[in-house]
Amino acid sequence: MVPLSAPAVRGVKICGLTEEAGFDACIAHGADWVGFVFFDRSPRCVTPAQARALSGRHAGGPARVGLFVHPDDETLARVLDGVSLDILQIYASFERAAEVYARFGVPVWLSQPVSARADLPVACPAAVERILIEPKPPASASRPGGNAQKLDWGLMQGWTPSFPWMLAGGLTPDNVAQAIEQSGAPAVDVSSGVESAPGLKSPDAIARFIQNARSALFSG
Numbered sequence: 001m002v003p004l005s006a007p008a009v010r011g012v013k014i015c016g017l018t019e020e021a022g023f024d025a026c027i028a029h030g031a032d033w034v035g036f037v038f039f040d041r042s043p044r045c046v047t048p049a050q051a052r053a054l055s056g057r058h059a060g061g062p063a064r065v066g067l068f069v070h071p072d073d074e075t076l077a078r079v080l081d082g083v084s085l086d087i088l089q090i091y092a093s094f095e096r097a098a099e100v101y102a103r104f105g106v107p108v109w110l111s112q113p114v115s116a117r118a119d120l121p122v123a124c125p126a127a128v129e130r131i132l133i134e135p136k137p138p139a140s141a142s143r144p145g146g147n148a149q150k151l152d153w154g155l156m157q158g159w160t161p162s163f164p165w166m167l168a169g170g171l172t173p174d175n176v177a178q179a180i181e182q183s184g185a186p187a188v189d190v191s192s193g194v195e196s197a198p199g200l201k202s203p204d205a206i207a208r209f210i211q212n213a214r215s216a217l218f219s220g
């Protein structure tokens with residue numbers, strides 16, 4: 001199955017929005033995607049009503065991404081009933097990602113945990129619009145992402161996938177340009193690195209992250 005719309009390949013996603021100041025900073029500084037976390041073990045977890053209220057502050061872009069960890073159909077249906085989402089970012093298998101796309105018809109992004117070069121995917125199923133490359137979480141972690149944990153960006157040198165992907169994990173306003181340069185990432189995703197406390201975004205850090213990331217992504 002072919003995704004319904006052509007994805008923007010390059011860009012910046014700010015994930016884990018919970019309140020107005022953070023959301024408004026994403027709009028003001030030109031985020032390409034904003035993420036809402038629907039996973040109750042996250043300090044960034046929001047209800048569909050909260051996500052809808054934030055989304056309603058601005059008509060049009062950026063695209064709204066809903067983040068789910070091993071979601072069942074009932075959870076996805078309940079959230080989509082409460083808030084309009086443009087993309088479903090899921091932690092699941094390739095097979096489950098294909099099922100979700102077939103069932104809901106909303107573009108699906110799939111998170112792929114990586115700790116070694118051999119973990120980098122060589123192909124992407126047609127039902128998956130983009131793959132997020134993230135570090136494997138520590139065994140003690142209570143969630144599979146959003147842990148401010150960095151990947152070895154050198155792992156991606158010479159890896160030239162033919163599908164859209166995005167780098168996430170431990171990015172900050174100060175390291176994002178170097179991460180893009182070393183990994184060759186066409187797009188980046190951040191949560192902890194633009195927060196003043198878990199779940200609370202810093203408008204100033206969002207501004208600096210987007211500015212530094214866009215300079216690196218669109219230079220040359």
Ligand SMILES: O=C(O)c1ccccc1N[C@@H]1O[C@H](COP(=O)(O)O)[C@@H](O)[C@H]1O
Binds near residue numbers: 039143144145170191
């Ligand atoms: O943000 C969370 O709380 C979260 C919970 C469960 C799964 C994924 C989560 N976040 C994702 O992880 C990346 C990297 O986070 P960080 O920048 O290292 O904090 C984040 O962008 C989300 O896509």
